[in-house]
Amino acid sequence: MAGNTNLRAGQCHCGAVRFEATLSDGFHSIRRCTCSYCRMRGAVVVMAEMGGVRLLRGEEALTSYRFHTGSAQHFFCSRCGIYTHHQRRSDQSLYAVNVACLDGVSPFDFAEVPVMDGINHTNDTGQPTRRAGTLRFIPAEE
Template sequence: MTKDTVSCACHCGTVRFEATLVDGVTTARRCTCSICRMRGAVAVSVALGGIRFRAGEDNLTRYTFNTGEAQHFFCKTCGIYTHHQRRSNPDEYGVNLACIEGMSPFDLDEVIVNDGENHPRDTGGPTRRAGVLRFERDV
């Protein structure tokens, strides 16, 4: 593995893969679209060819909605969202940061939240920022 390649797994460990991050965790983001709002995951960017499954690819289920462009993948056993092919950039995946071994969204001080309710593919404009999530430690 290179320094930009990370090991990932769903909660039950059935789905295991390696992902080569585009720019480390600096691409971490959330979105306000309906599915992102409900699943609550933080995603990091991986190029389309940057995921290599080690186990369980056949245990993934795919979910699409609305335009059907974004492809969201979940483990059939534990239900964890592992990754999705992005609508805003179909040449990239968003990988669930919490699936990266040794990582947690709570390791990040801030996460940018993009305005997915007013998606740039619908508005014709640039990606707009909806806000920032901050994590403050009590320790």
């Protein structure tokens, strides 16, 4: 893994699910979404191509959830409940990976995270994906 900075190891909170993710464009694809599920979940994600998420252990502990059209499949650990990744609705050849599950990475490592308009999803409107805003993290001064 040392030779490929886009290959990242990760796991759920309890460690039952362990995986490797090959990030499509490093952390340049980082984002959040305003759809009802993502809004409640609150995760910051980064993209991996189809086949770019490889389970190392815990496949039996991984469960999934689908809603609305059922085309996006959201995976999470059935033991600790942590969302690890999902197959995207707008581009089913991509997975979105929860950056908080990646070893050594925190969503608070990113000063700004683009927020995409998932309420007015491109597959519903026929329009290009719109940026809804920017999430900013400003650390407290010590």
